Each structure stands twice: as structure tokens, then as C-alpha cells.
Amino acid sequence: MTETIAARRTLPWWPDVLLLAAFAALTVALIQDHLLALDERVADWAFGHQPPVPYWTARVLNYLGQGGQVLTPIGLILTGLLTYRTRSIRALFPFIAAYVVTYLTIGPMKLYFDRAAPRYEGPFKTEMFNPVASGVESRSFPSGHMGNALVWYAVFGILAAALLRRTLTRWEFFAIRVLPVVIVFITTVYTGFHWLTDSIAGLLLGLFLARLVERIPWDRIPVPEMRGWERPAGL
Template sequence: MRETTTPVRGRVRPRPVRPAGWWYDALLLTALVALTVALATDHLFGVDRAVADWADAHRPTAAYWIAWVLNLLGQGSPLTMLAAALGVLLAVRLRSVRPVLPPVVAFVFTLLTIGPLKVWTARPAPTASVKEPFLPPEQTLPLFQHELPVGYAQSYPSGHVANAIVWYGVLALLLAPLLRTVGRRMPRQLATAVRVVPPLVVLCTTTYLGWHWLTDSVAGLLLGLLLDRLLRRMPWDEVPLPGRLRNWDRPFTSDT
């Protein structure tokens, strides 16, 4: 009788990231905290107002609609569904449950960070002075306005920017092995472009459209980069799985 053995995995270690080391994560977190403290003590409002006023004065109809369309790149729900669909497709092709893990973990990360931070900081958007709740312009800048309805005070940090960084990182992670299943290789430059270009476009368009203050977008950038580094560290091919999934336990990640 042929004996079936289960491969023994070594110690699970985080995957390497660049820049290497936790110092960069600490730097991102420190910058996010420092930015939040600065806004909480009424600093940087002049910069936010100057950028918002410039955008208002330089937003012709054509530019508005171009920016509006480009900003769709940062819609969290469609990106979540697309990443989930790619994860399931890759799982079926490889007969492995592991490709489903990145979208699930990314969803948990964003759910537990972006939304709660928005509710806690309670900052209105620049447009809150020209549409409901029609605040005085000076009242649209401060944080912690919990007296406002929640729907009118969720500007900080920018969820569009943070979501774009997280989800395009997941898409790049899944696209590389998916292309390998059809005999193609994802160029490193393309993987970098997928990770970098959409978030930058979303950051610029979100600020230009007046949907977020500049510091909202910067905070979304810092938070998104921090979450992305945590996700990239995850050893997806080594995370222990239940024994019942041994027939659906195959590696999928690559160096791309």
C-alpha cells in the first residue's frame, strides 16, 4: 500500500518587503499620527484651504468629468469584488484555497481601519459648505465634529486613496500567478504600474474634485501604504490551513 504523507512546513516567516525592516512601517504610522495631531490642534488648515480654493477656481466642466471618471479607479466595493473574483478564479485553476486569502485579509484590514478612523476623526469634506449640511467654510476644516450626522463627517482619511493602494496591491499579487496559469509572465514594470498609477490618480482626482482635503488624501496614502506593507509581508503559501484542505493547499505566490 502506498503511504500518503503530508508535507511538513518550517517556521512561518514574513515575506520580504522593500524598504526592508519594520522601521519604514513605524515611520508611516508616526507620520499618520503626527498629521492627525497637527489637524486636531488646528494646524495645516491654511494649506488645505489654499489647495481646495485653487481646485475650485481651476475646474472647468471637461476637467471635472475627466477627473470624475478617473476617480472611479478608487471605488472600494468594485475593487473588492474584482479581487475576490480573481482570487476564486485562481483558486479553481490551481486547486488551492490560498489565492482566496489575500482578498479576505485585505477586506478585514480595510474594514477595521478606514471606516472606524473616519467615524472617530469626524471631519467634513470641503463640499460640506456648498451642499448639505451647508456648514460655514471655516467649520468644514476641523476634526472631531461628532455633533454632525455621521454621513456628513467622514472625510479623514480618504478611503478612496487607502482602498486604491490596498486593492491594487492585491490585484497585482493575484494577476502574476493567474497569468502564469496561461503561460504568460507579468513584467515587473507592469506590476509596479498596477500598484502605483491608480492610487496616484485617485489621490489627485479626489483632491481636485473637492471631495477630500489634501491632508485627507495624504492620510489615506500613509494608511494605505502601511496596510499594503502588512499584506505584502503575509506568507500566503505558508499560513497553516486545516487538514481537511490538504487537497486544496498549493502555493501560488511569485516574486513579481
């Protein structure tokens, strides 16, 4: 577990700077009406190639990026198992952190940028700060599916490693951290839940947030004496 903590703490910062710069550049480009035609072409192609079997398969697989219906329950199960095994309050920290970083970033951005989703049938649907769309129809940028997936599967990886009491193998890392994110990206664009650039923005922001969560030395956070519940959780 020491190697796992060290690996998280020694992550270089320059990729994070690049991720934020790329996210900012993409956001500015969209605000200035660049890449909108690309988004429309990709969405039009997706809507024109949705026979029932591929479409509904994609719809089901897209649940891998659903925060409340899939990611939160899985996170609760893993957190509960680790808390039961370790009798440590620290086992709760990654789960709490996932909620905090996503709700303080992705949610407010969706409300601020006010971009309609591809399935919206009103005017200005590709534009940022849509003056007409409102409610759930105006919360497309950045993709919450992508942002949530990257953060939550990073937390799943942290919790799984603690439960296994070892670092994840390369294949385990791929299965937990990479494959679900790839599936969510493809299905989110294909089903028309988000524009291509929404998903790219969610990918950039989500990866930044995931790396932020990975850096935290959970077992070294100062906590008051709690009758033994402050002990390390192997995170």
C-alpha cells in the same frame, strides 16, 4: 513564486515605523488646527478650476479608488481565476485580508475623527471632530479612496503575479501598483471629495497596510486538511 514570498517576508520594518509616525504627526497637527488653511487654499483652487471636461474626466478616473463598485469586483474576478486554476483555498486569503485590514482601520478612523469633506457647506468644515456634521458628511479623514486603493492594488499585484506565475516586471508593477494610486490621489483632491491632508493621511496609512498585506506568506499559513484545497496557490 519562492522569490515573491521571500521578498514580501523580508521587507524592512523601519519604513512602516516612519509611515505610522508621519500619520500620527499629521493627525495631531490637524487636531491642533494646523494645516487647515492649506487645505482650504487647495480646495478653493480646485473648486475654482473645474470646467466640465476636466472635472468629469476626474470624476470618472476617481472610480479607480471606489471600493465597492470597482475594487471589490476586480478583486473577486482575480481571486476567482486563481481559485479556479489552483483549486486552493489559499487563493481567497489576500482578498479577505484586504477587507479585514481596511474595515478594521480606515472605517473606524473615519467615524472617530468626524471631519467634514470640502463640499460640506456647514461650519467648522476643515476641523477634526466637527460638532455639527454627521453621516457621510463627516467621514473625510483619512481618505478611504487612498487607503483602499493602496491596499487593493497591492492585493491585485499579488494575485496577478500568482496568475502569471512570475514576479511582475517593473512596468507591470507601475501600471498596477503606482499609476492608479497617483490618479486617485490627484482626482480625489481635485474633485473635492477629500481635503489634501485627508489624502496624504490615506496614503500614509494605506501604504502601511499594503506593506503589511505583502508580508504575509500566504502559502505557508497553517490550514487543516481540506481534500487537497489546502495546497499552495503560488502566492
